[in-house]
Amino acid sequence: MSATNTSVSPDLVVDLERIKRDINTLAAIGFNDADRGIYRQAFTDADMAGKHWLLHRIEENDLEPASDGAANISGVLPGKSDASRVYVGSHIDTVPCAGMLDGTLGVVIGLECLRVLKAAGLELERTIELIAFSDEEGRFGGMFGSEAFTGALTPEKLLSAKDLGQTLLTDAMLAQGLDPKRALEARRDPARIAAYLELHIEQGPVLDQNLLQVGIVEQITGLQSWSLKLMGEANHAGTTPMDYRKDALMGLADFAHEIPRILAENGGEHSRATIGQAEVQPGAPNSVPGLVVFSLDFRDPSTDTLESLSQAFQKALAAISRRRGLKFEVKVQGDIQPVPCAPHLKDVLEAEAQRLNLRYQRMLSGAAHDAQMVGRVAPMAMIFVPSRGGMSHSPAEWTAWEDIRAGANLMLGTLLKLATSPDEVSS
Ligand SMILES: [Zn+2]
Structure with a gap:
């Protein structure tokens, strides 16, 4: 465990009501009455409506809304130095007939953390950026936004990606008024990424069965x-x-x-x-x-x-x-390939989980995430929250609000620590 300063504003907490409101609002975008599922597959009208909703929320909170060439959506809370950034994110696209939390929860919690930190008016050393990646779920193969972000997207991949109905990714982007070629410009310099943090539902039964509130991911499986x-x-x-x-x-x-x-x-x-x-x-x-x-x-x-x-x-x-x-x-x-989470980031997460008296365990991720892409080029860590009955990719996907609160506060404390003590992420 790292000996870190735990005295930075330990009173900051997330607003669960605001998180609930955002999750419920986003759940209505792409919702299908007939099967109660959400249909927000990448670059559909519903996905674009979700992106616009998110941009609007970011703007409302004065967090510098932006969209890159891969249509990844960003919000920024500037730090006072030019040190490399701390990123927090996930995705808001869904599989067909999805539940309301996969991906969305990580984005909404990232937004909430930025709001709380902004309202607290703290002087952060590092800039924190929220990012919602495009097509994580795989309408066009998956991890499109995080591949573009890390520079793993090639022109061949961009031009050949198709969905099951044989629609080209480039056509789907053009139909939404996006210039697909610009996706190749979405790469960020890995040296400028101090850390990428992602909170996600576990999508398996382990935390639920063990009656734990959060999981600290050791590694994402290959x-x-x-x-x-x-x-x-x-x-x-x-x-x-x-x-x-x-x-x-x-x-x-x-x-x-x-x-x-x-x-x-x-x-x-x-x-x-x-x-x-x-x-x-x-x-x-x-x-x-x-x-x-x-x-x-x-x-x-x-x-x-x-x-x-x-x-x-x-x-x-x-x-x-x-x-x-x-x-x-x-x-x-x-x-x-399997990707390990950064040891120093896991240590910060664990120290925070202990400070918050959370019931947690270290665990493996059996599912792939955007964090897997980012983890290839920069330090990465993940927080899991329990999935009721291990259910995911289904309208039955659920996590107790209190567990969501626990995970969100763990993210908030961790972001604050990483953004206020630059030496923390330099290992
Ligand atoms: Zn996901």
Whole structure:
């Protein structure tokens, strides 16, 4: 734990009513009565309305509203020195039929922290900037805004990104009056990012089950996503003897069955693997399947473990294909490396959690976040608050207001500490 000065205005607290109002107002933008879900996918009219609402709130509070080339929305509370900035943020775009907290909570709490600090009239050493990143949830692949912010966005990616309906990202941006080329200008110099902090709902059951108020994230897990093909031979379901078949679906069944063994032998306690999608061809009840196209998503906090899982999966596919007379093909669609949170930032968070007498634990993030992108180039840390029943990406997503208050006060105290003591973030 770091020996930090805990005497800076310990009386500052967030206004929970104001947080509630903002969350409820934003929840109405893109809300669908029929299924009670929120539809604010990136660069839709609802998403743009959310961005405008946020800009307006930032303006109202005199926090220097701005929007960069990737349509990331910012608000700024200036510090007195030219030291590198402290960032706080998340995203306000949603998956289809979303709940009201994923992403939104982190942005609203960041806004609230800036409001409280501004009203307190403190002299901050460092500038604090609120940022709401575009397309975190993946209408066009995900992490678009934070990729642009960190310089990971390439012209190829920008020009080729499409949604499921084959709409190009560039067309979606043009339709909203945005110039897509400007997204490549959204990069900030990593040397000017002292810290990036993100508060997010856990989206898993751990904090809720352990009756804790907040989690301090140790690390964000790595993830590989594959698209696979098993190729056999389509044939007549009645006339082809069982021994003569090259049944691609049976190959997939064998592979799925191997997953628990592979995780036990090559994985760790946090390893996860999922086949979430499969398509059988020709897809007729009276045909032996000649082809299956399926997905594999696997995650682990260790790069070495991900590599060892990758090899074990390929080995199993090779053995199964040999046995069943199939061919296989693996295409790596996504490869996100695990990213550790900055130790000195975790220490500040933990010291603050103790000062506030919060019930907390250190934990892993199994989901990807904007923080993962920023964490590749600058010091990053995350706060989790409990998700009721572990529910997320659903209208049932919920966190108790008191836990939201606890997480928000932890963010407020941490931002204040980082912005007032420049040496704190220089490690
Ligand atoms: Zn999110």
